[in-house]
Structures are given as C-alpha cells and as structure tokens.
Amino acid sequence: MTPIRLLLVDDDPLVRAGLSFMLGGADDIEIVGEAADGAAAEDQVDHVRPDVVLMDVRMPGVDGLTATQRLRARPEPPQIVVLTTFHADEQVLRALRAGASGFLLKDTPPAQIVEAVRRVAAGDPVLSPAVTRQLMR
Template identity: 60%
Template sequence: MIRVLVVDDEELVRSGLRLILEAAGDIAVVGEARDGAEAVSAVARLRPEVVLMDVRMPGMDGLTAAAHLLSWPDAPKLIMLTTFDLDEYVHEALRLGAVGFLLKDTPPRELAAAVRTVAGGPAMLSPSVTKRLIASYADRRPSRAETARKQLATLTGREEDVIRALARGLSNAEIGRELRLTEATVKAHVSRLLAKLGLANRVQAAILVHDADLG
C-alpha cells in the first residue's frame, strides 16, 4: 500500500481526494491536514510516502510547507495541487524539489496513476503541462543563465542530449527512441546526470535546462 497524506484547507476537497485514492485499492490515505503547519507535523508523525498538497492555504501555505518538508533527508514525494495549470507558486515548489503538480479537476484514474508514478521513482508528472509551466516562469536573468550553463558544461555530450530531451517532457522510452538508446541506458544516463548536477529529480533538471536557455 502506498501511504498518502492529503493537505487542503477545504474539507470537501480532502474528502473527495480520500475517496478517489482509497478506491484505487493500493493506496491508503493515512492522514489529512488543513494547512502547511499541520502538514509538516503530520508528515513527521505519519511518515507518508507521498503528500498531495494544495499550494494556496491560509496560515502556512503549501510553498512554505514544501520548503520545510523537502529539506528533510527522508522527505516524502511531494505533489502540489492547484486550480490553475500555470501557477508561479507551483513553479517555485518544483524548484524546491516537488516531483510535479496536478490540477484539482484531474480525473480520478489519472490522480491514482500519478500517485503510483511518483511513489515508484523520480518521474515528472504531466510533462507537457509541466514544460509550459517551466517555460512561463523560468527566471532567465543573465547571472542565472550563466550559472546554469556552467553547471551543464560538466555533462558529457550524450548526457547533454539526454537532459535536453528530458527538458522537452519526453519519457525514458521516448528519449531512447529519439537517441537510439535502450530504455535502460537512458535511465542510467538520467541517474548519472542527476547525481553529477546535484539535482533531486527530472523536474529540477528540466528547469536547469530552461534557466540556461537551452530548452
């Protein structure tokens, strides 16, 4: 069972998410929280694998809570919930290390599938939407772009090919087909380049490419 914490200031939303997730059969909602402060406390107490957290909440908002949680060495996988698909707060959460985001009107089947995806590894959710989010809000000041380019200069030619494709929202299988590599080889390249760049997940890698204006 995948242990999930649901965080939203609206009880109706929390109840709906619980019903959807628990109907999946392999997901257990181990707790709920009404704001970021409750979420931080609940994560410390309940140790969920995945946290679904609203971005905008009274008191401690989702972004502040995300900064707390993602600084922990054993941080859960964090999916941000939002009403709007282009949200600067979600973009900042992705920079901090959230693995993706979902719209609150995401169909039930996709919601459960997303939880399974992030619980199983560092995959990027909704790549086409995430790519638009990154492109819309990436800060491309010269100093940031220069720093990003220097960081990417440590990659090999093949690793750079992989990270560019990754930043376009392609899956490992799609990258493999484009670069004529096996999916296992692509996965190995992604793992190495994330470690080399000191990044937590694919979303941060995509943001780095866009910061460098290479996407």
C-alpha cells in the same frame, strides 16, 4: 505489496473528502492522514510518515509551497505532488524549486491522479499535460 502511504493536504474539507474517497479506493494506496494547512502537514508527516503528500498551494497560515520546501529539506522526506487550481508558470516553477515531484491541476481526471501518486512513489516526476503544454510555450 506494501501500500503507498498518502497524506492529503488541502484547506477545503470537501476536497479532502473527495480525494480520500477517490484515492482510498485504490488497493495499493493507504490514506494515512489529512491536514488543512502546511503547518498541520508538517506535524502529520512526523506522526504518520507518508511516502507521498498530495499538497494544495494556497492555504491559510503556512502555504503549500513553504511546507513543500520544509518537508523536502528533512532527512528521508516524503515525495510531494502539488494539486491546485492555479497553474501560472511562476507557481509551477516555485513548486518544482521547492522540491515537488509532481504538479497536477484539480481538474485532472481521477484515474490520472491515482496514477500520478503511484508514479511519484516509484520515483518518477509527474506534470499535468496542461502544465507541460504551458511551460513549452
């Protein structure tokens, strides 16, 4: 089975290192690159051709929502899962409108983040349960 090619995008190097350690331990996920902002993510996508991008929202320069919209407008775009600490309704809706296939909070348990990457790679949308509850109110 071909592993899921994953690009990690977050401006915090400690977050990227933690995600890399956690997700890189899965047999079916290969970390193919990292980026600290949306512009670098766009460059990395050109070079490493990920299946899935795990994208923070608030970053200096090009933010995650702008990068998501730009990446999803490309031919053969990667799937994008937004991973953030911010879960205001408008933020969630903007991410989904930009083309994100998933929206997770950074307090999501590690096993659920791994499973979300797998599900999005398979074509299924994923929303954090806390986000789903908030949207249903």
